[in-house]
Amino acid sequence: xxxxxxxxxxxxVLGGVVLSCGDDxxxxxxxxxxxGLSGDYSEWGPPSQDGAEAAIGVINExxxxxxxxxELVVQDNLSTPEGAVTGYNRIREEIHALGGVESDGAVALLxxxxxxxxxxxxxxxxxxxxxxxxxxYIWRITASDTTYGIISAQLARDLGFTRVAMxxxxxxxxxSPANVFKDVWENKIGGEIIADVRFAPGxxxxxxxxxxxxxxxxxxxxxxAGPQAGIPILREYIARGYDAQILVSPxxxxxxxxxxxxxxxxxxxxxAQVTDDFESPAYSAFAAAHQEYANKPPPTGFYxxxxxxxxxxxxxxxxAAESTDGPDVAAQIYxxxxxxxxxxxxxxxxxxxxxxxxxxDYDGPSGTIELNTSTGNLVSxxxxxxxxxxxxxxAREVIELDASLGR
Amino acid sequence: xxxxxxxxxxxxxxxWVSLLTLIGIYASVTMLLNVESGWGxxxxxxxxxxxxxxxxxxxxxxxxxGEFEVSYAPGWPVWAGILAAMLMTGIVAFLVGLPALxxxxxxxxxxxxxFAEVFRQLAINLGxxxxxxxxxxxxxxxxxxxxxxxxxxxxxxxVTWGAAxxxxxxxxxxxxxxxxxALRAMRDNEPAALSLGIRVSRLRLQTFVLVGVxxxxxxxxxxxxxxxANPNVFRAQFTFTAWTALVLGGIASRFGPxxxxxxxxxxxxxxxxxxxxxxxxxxxxAVHPLAIGLLLVLVLRFRPEGLLSERRTFGxxxxxxxxxxxxxxxxxxxxxxxxxxxxxxxxxx
Numbered sequence: 001x002x003x004x005x006x007x008x009x010x011x012x013v014l015g016g017v018v019l020s021c022g023d024d025x026x027x028x029x030x031x032x033x034x035x036g037l038s039g040d041y042s043e044w045g046p047p048s049q050d051g052a053e054a055a056i057g058v059i060n061e062x063x064x065x066x067x068x069x070x071e072l073v074v075q076d077n078l079s080t081p082e083g084a085v086t087g088y089n090r091i092r093e094e095i096h097a098l099g100g101v102e103s104d105g106a107v108a109l110l111x112x113x114x115x116x117x118x119x120x121x122x123x124x125x126x127x128x129x130x131x132x133x134x135x136x137y138i139w140r141i142t143a144s145d146t147t148y149g150i151i152s153a154q155l156a157r158d159l160g161f162t163r164v165a166m167x168x169x170x171x172x173x174x175x176s177p178a179n180v181f182k183d184v185w186e187n188k189i190g191g192e193i194i195a196d197v198r199f200a201p202g203x204x205x206x207x208x209x210x211x212x213x214x215x216x217x218x219x220x221x222x223x224x225a226g227p228q229a230g231i232p233i234l235r236e237y238i239a240r241g242y243d244a245q246i247l248v249s250p251x252x253x254x255x256x257x258x259x260x261x262x263x264x265x266x267x268x269x270x271x272a273q274v275t276d277d278f279e280s281p282a283y284s285a286f287a288a289a290h291q292e293y294a295n296k297p298p299p300t301g302f303y304x305x306x307x308x309x310x311x312x313x314x315x316x317x318x319x320a321a322e323s324t325d326g327p328d329v330a331a332q333i334y335x336x337x338x339x340x341x342x343x344x345x346x347x348x349x350x351x352x353x354x355x356x357x358x359x360x361d362y363d364g365p366s367g368t369i370e371l372n373t374s375t376g377n378l379v380s381x382x383x384x385x386x387x388x389x390x391x392x393x394x395a396r397e398v399i400e401l402d403a404s405l406g407r
Numbered sequence: 408x409x410x411x412x413x414x415x416x417x418x419x420x421x422x423w424v425s426l427l428t429l430i431g432i433y434a435s436v437t438m439l440l441n442v443e444s445g446w447g448x449x450x451x452x453x454x455x456x457x458x459x460x461x462x463x464x465x466x467x468x469x470x471x472x473g474e475f476e477v478s479y480a481p482g483w484p485v486w487a488g489i490l491a492a493m494l495m496t497g498i499v500a501f502l503v504g505l506p507a508l509x510x511x512x513x514x515x516x517x518x519x520x521x522f523a524e525v526f527r528q529l530a531i532n533l534g535x536x537x538x539x540x541x542x543x544x545x546x547x548x549x550x551x552x553x554x555x556x557x558x559x560x561x562x563x564x565x566v567t568w569g570a571a572x573x574x575x576x577x578x579x580x581x582x583x584x585x586x587x588x589a590l591r592a593m594r595d596n597e598p599a600a601l602s603l604g605i606r607v608s609r610l611r612l613q614t615f616v617l618v619g620v621x622x623x624x625x626x627x628x629x630x631x632x633x634x635x636a637n638p639n640v641f642r643a644q645f646t647f648t649a650w651t652a653l654v655l656g657g658i659a660s661r662f663g664p665x666x667x668x669x670x671x672x673x674x675x676x677x678x679x680x681x682x683x684x685x686x687x688x689x690x691x692x693a694v695h696p697l698a699i700g701l702l703l704v705l706v707l708r709f710r711p712e713g714l715l716s717e718r719r720t721f722g723x724x725x726x727x728x729x730x731x732x733x734x735x736x737x738x739x740x741x742x743x744x745x746x747x748x749x750x751x752x753x754x755x756x
Contacts, residue, residue: 038692046689076679076692080644081635089425090679093418107544108635115556129544170531172540172637200528 028071029064029324031056031311032095034087034105035124039079040226041102043254044124044302049074050294051304052100054286055311055347057293062348065315066322072311077101081108092116096324099310103127103173106138113137117326119314119333123306126250128176134376137330141313141369142306143274143381145173145250149180150405151272151383152247156220157189159245165195165218167209167233169225177249178224188405194218201229210236214244224249231260238263245270253301253386253393262391275384275395276305277367282345286365301386301393309364313337316350316362336362337369417680424560428632430672431567435574435625437649437656437664439618442578445659445717446587447614448594449508450516452646456523457619459641460499461492461626463530463537466636469547478535485549485627493623500619501612508611523643530638542637546630567628574621575665582661582720590614591659651699655706657713660720667714674702 033052037045052072059070073095075087084105088098097119101109106125110133113120120138122130126145134140156164164185168178175198185191194216199209210233213221221244223233230252237246238261246269248257253271261269277283286308290298298304314329316336321328335341336350341361344350353360363369367382384395436454443449469488470480483491507518530537550562581587592600593607601607630636648671656667678698683691706714 037689038695042692080642081633081637081640085633086425086429086676090419090422090676092421104637104639107542107637108633110544111634127541129541133544170528170540172542172639175540198532200531 026068028069029066029315029318030071030073030091030095031314032073032075032088032091032098033100034075034077034084034091034098035100036079036083036102036105037074037076039083041079043227043256044102045076047299047302047304048100048124048307050290050296051298051302051307052311054289054293054298054304055308055315058285058289058308058347059311059315062346062351065318066324070311070315077105079104081105084108085112088112092118096318097121097314097326097329099123099314100307101125103129106130110134110138117330119317119326119329121310121314123310124303126173126176128180130375131377132375135372135374136376137326139333139371139376141309141366141371141378142303143383144377145176146180147381147383147401148250148272149177149182150184151399151401152177152181152222152249153184153189153191154402154405155270155272155385155399156185156222156245156247157191159220161191161219161245163192163194163216163219165197165213165216165221165244166193167197167199167213167221167223167225169201169229170198171201171226173251174224174226174249178222181222181224184405199229201226203229204232205236206233207236209233210240214240214242218244220245220247222247222249223252226251227254227256230257234260234269243268247271255392258388258393259391261388264388266389267387269388271386271393272383272399273301273386273393273395274303274306274366274381275386275398276300276365277363277382280345280363280365280367282363283365285346300395305364305366309366309369312347312350312364313362313369315347316354316360319351319354320360334371334373336360337371338373339370421557421560424557424564425632426672426676428560428564428567428628430669431564431571432625432629432632433649433652433668433672434665435567435571435628436622437652437668438571438574438578439621439625440649440653441659441664442581442590443614443618445653445664446582446590446594447611448512448590449611449615450512451519451615451618452516452643452650453503453519453521453523454622454649455641455643455645456519456526457496457500457622458626458629458645459523459526459530459638461496461623462630462636462641464495464623465489465492465627465630466543466546467536470543470545471547474545475538475543477538485547488547489624489627492626493620496623496626497616497620500616504612504615504619508608508615520643520646523641523646527638527641530641537636537638540638542635542640544635546634546636548631548634563628563631567632570625570628571665574625575662577621579661586610651703653713655703655713657710657715657717657720659717660713660715662720663713663715670714671699671702675699 035045035048036042056070056072064070073091075091077084077087081104085108088109099121101122103125106122107127107129114137122140123142125140128145130140131144131146168174195213197209197213248271250273253273287298313336317329317332318324320332339361341359342353344353344360344362350360350362370379372379384398386393387396440454444451465488468481468483468491471482472480503522510518531540554562589605589610597607652667652671653664655671657663678695
């Protein structure tokens with residue numbers, strides 16, 4: 001049995017080595033999409049993939065990349081770091097760039113993609129690790145958890161609150177913005193945290209935690225949780241008839257939460273979330289592409305525009321570099337996203353400008369994309385206050401980050 | 408993923424190096440799980456807790472000072488990190504084993520499961536030491552200054568399988584020794600084993616600590632592969648995968664854990680690589696656990712003892728032996744080894 005197993009393994013590996021020695025300059029340009037299609041991030045998976053597919057459709061409609069078709073190589077990372085490493089290694093040999101990655105996967109792959117010189121986009125990573133560690137082969141085109149934490153504290157300050165409680169799930173994605181919120185609220189704004197309740201996810205009920213958080217009659221409560229914990233917490237809040245203002249973390253800005261809180265007055269639950277640039281010409285082009293390739297109008301709040309933008313940026317960088325090699329593509333990213341250059345809003349316009357020999361400055365449906373050249377982060381992500389209206393989140397007003405609260 | 412892409416993944420050396428490394432790590436852990444659960448009858452659902460302790464210990468002590476905002480980062484060399492991980496998991500296994508091993512079967516199982524979760528919560532809450540929910544995204548690896556990228560991964564694959572071979576040699580030795588026979592006797596009939604002089608409590612604790620120390624040696628391999636220590640990594644899923652592989656391969660067989668891990672992880676990968684159109688992707692994802700469950704059901708239906716059985720491992724003679732026979736053989740072996748008593752008389756028993 002052992003001998004058979006080892007022989008089979010040897011055949012497969014040797015066959016693999018032989019088969020993998022193909023010509024890299026022919027065939028489609030393959031762009032990896034490594035995201036949580038199952039597990040904790042599965043709610044974001046399908047809409048994210050729709051955004052990615054729309055980008056690939058637009059790229060191919062406009063002549064592809066360097067005359068070659070673009071192809072999306074989809075991999076589920078099971079929403080775990082182990083799944084991200086396995087999934088990445090499954091497609092690493094065939095792809096020219098990687099996108100779709102979330103926080104856990106991005107952090108797990110941080111060293112590996114740099115070693116592999118694999119251009120990697122993070123359209124939905126909030127992790128504070130990337131505040132300082134990206135920029136060479138990994139770029140983040142959404143807001144950091146640090147931004148969310150600061151904005152939430154700023155929002156609470158602007159609403160006139162002084163006594164706030166916190167109810168936070170102990171996972172990286174929820175604790176990161178919560179810790180920033182606490183730090184800014186106490187040390188920069190001078191507000192009071194009257195209760196800081198942390199809990200492990202996975203319980204059926206969070207009655208004790210809700211009781212602790214609301215016991216001191218706070219004016220507002222910051223809730224940082226995933227949807228699975230968020231729904232029972234909100235039900236408990238409604239059942240007990242509390243009236244404190246609720247500020248929620250980005251993970252709670254999903255339809256299930258909005259539906260669970262539909263009976264609350266408008267504005268009772270507030271969220272700070274990156275918002276798309278609906279007025280931009282790029283957005284109307286994106287919406288049309290989404291309708292065509294995903295067969296439905298785009299939703300909001302699922303990073304679908306960020307997913308779209310990442311592949312347009314990568315494709316434009318390849319066009320500018322006239323190469324699909326990782327180092328060449330990486331070297332062009334900032335020249336595509338940052339000023340100076342001809343402002344372009346679509347892939348076709350970007351390619352045309354590059355062919356004319358112009359430098360370009362791409363802005364997409366997700367907003368102005370200007371990256372910090374040291375860290376690879378968005379210089380000023382566009383964040384809006386979101387209210388729940390008729391069982392759905394609605395963006396109300398764009399908030400400018402108060403620079404005095406920055407860390 | 409198109410069919411071509413699936414073939415491409417299967418033909419990718421990176422894919423195989425990564426997968427075979429992971430199989431090697433899981434195989435080592437599952438062989439050790441087999442020693443305590445398969446032969447010792449201690450149903451351990453907390454194996455991931457020991458792995459987490461080893462992983463965190465290694466990562467913390469090898470972290471260079473100043474890289475993370477933590478209170479302790481001595482920057483020890485890799486070899487010292489491995490020793491520290493083994494020592495720490497051994498100590499924790501001893502401390503957990505003292506109270507936990509008084510319980511049997513499902514009670515022991517629940518205690519070990521709780522222990523793993525308690526450790527995960529400690530890793531979250533001792534942020535000053537463990538970097539909390541963020542964890543460590545940089546893990547020291549050996550030979551980094553000698554090899555680049557793919558060569559380093561290939562070297563770590565060889566190291567991983569070297570470790571797996573060592574674990575296999577250890578378990579093989581145990582299975583053929585009086586110690587192994589005593590373990591199986593204790594599992595099959597504890598009163599009989601006790602009556603024959605086997606110090607059951609000590610044997611259980613010894614085994615638990617031995618497995619703990621060995622898991623501590625495997626944990627750095629997992630960190631070298633994953634390069635990320637975070638509480639989220641050490642969820643019960645790891646334990647369930649090891650147990651599924653053990654049942655699949657054959658509980659208490661010697662080579663079964665390795666075969667079980669290889670079959671399970673390869674099967675999982677093949678299911679993942681099945682070509683489906685985008686609109687069926689969610690269905691495909693949902694079918695994963697179902698497919699693995701089906702594999703398990705099929706194997707257990709046609710090979711109830713797993714792909715390899717304990718009977719096959721220990722030969723025809725063992726098939727005819729009763730538990731008491733095994734216990735007596737264990738005692739005889741023990742007497743012979745200790746040089747006390749009359750070994751011949753013991754054999755005659």
